[in-house]
Amino acid sequence: MAAQLILKAGKERSVMRRHPWIFEGSVDQLQGRARTGDTVEVITHDGRALGRAAWSPHSQIRARMWTFDPQQSIDDVFFRRRITDAVTWRRALPELQGQNGMRLLHGESDGLPGVIADQYGDTVVVQLTSAGADKWRDAIVSALQRATGCTRIFERSDSDVRKLEGLGLRTGWLLGEGLSSVLESASAQGGEQALTITEYGINIGVDIQHGHKTGFYLDQRENRRLCGQLANGRRVLNCFCYTGGFSLHALAGGAQSVVSIDSSGPALAQAARNVSLNPNMAVAATDGRTEWREANVFDELRILRKAGQQFDLIILDPPKFAPSAAHARQASRAYKDINLLGFRLLAPGGLLMTYSCSGGIGHELFQSIVAGAASDAGVDARILRRLGPGADHPVGLAIPEGDYLKGLLVQVGGA
DSSP: OOOEEEEOTTTTHHHHTTOOEEEGGGEEEEESOOOTTOEEEEEOTTSOEEEEEEEOTTSSEEEEEEESOTTOOOSHHHHHHHHHHHHHHHHTOGGGTTOSEEEEEEGGGGTOTTEEEEEETTEEEEEEOSHHHHHTHHHHHHHHHHHHOOSEEEEEEOOTHHHHTTOOOEEEEEEOTTHHHHHHHHHHTTSOOSOEEEETTEEEEOOTTTSSTTSSOGGGHHHHHHHHHHOTTOEEEEESOTTTHHHHHHHHTTOSEEEEEESOHHHHHHHHHHHHTOGGGHHHHHSSSEEEEESOHHHHHHHHHHTTOOEEEEEEOOOOSOSSGGGHHHHHHHHHHHHHHHHHHEEEEEEEEEEEOOTTSOHHHHHHHHHHHHHHHTOOEEEEEEEOOOTTSOOOTTOGGGOOOEEEEEEEOOO
């Protein structure tokens, strides 16, 4: 019989609203024995069953709900059904037709707390960040293989969040280990990646072993496509460019020139290789229209402004400045600074695509920050579009914390 997690009086409200997290302060007691990741029954103070959750004694989030049905069993069949459903509806999405890079599992929003899975061609990269997900690793991997037919599954459970769960970091092949030697051999020959995805006709190399997140920022796919649609004839500046996703789309869209800045030399090297994966961009790579700059973005933008440079389309996609609300004040200053610099580099009538992936910065605060930056820059600006992740990165209505990626397409006034 599963252990019972008894909630304090009044602490059942969030669970009854179907929020999946149960914090330490909501727990009255645990009746019975449960090891890290074990399934426990969640019970109200007056004895009502609310569902089943994964127990995590080392985390401030003591339990994460697997199901709000007290009668539902948590077993291999449960994971097979949840994962099959998640993969099936994504493959029916119109925007994903013809795409071989997509998010398959998006944690709580798919009813699978702590489970992330991304597909790159015939390879799935899985990231398990919670105690419960770690406990059911074998069932999750088996269900993913069955639902996708992929022959290779790689684990990137190397997020520091695992430490908060009392878990060690893990990376390595869970299925199809023969690819390891292929990747290692390619790396030794100059870093060419064995994995390549095609995103709206553009080939992009993905380093699943060492790249950010699971190897690439799939959440920005639709925004990269929009960038390409806007880029024709424009001078483009891509800041925090990583491996050049926005830059590639801008080049394919007919940009007059593309300057890309990142502090990572290896990421820029991969970006340059990505250009070579697309023969139609070969001329742009050699005729001076494409420039890769390894530099601190804040410093480089000041250098560009001092030199009198102007751009018609600027992309600001910085790393996470505020991992939680506690960091919001400090992060707000950084976001304002980078957007102020962006506005000052825009030509009259220019476009700014600006983003925040910080969970601690909400939509209203982000818009306020960008508006303050425009005011300080002395420009009139208007929002043309609000931007966010693609539909394969859904946000559960009961989990506002999952709404992390926010963006604005802003146009400044003409001369």
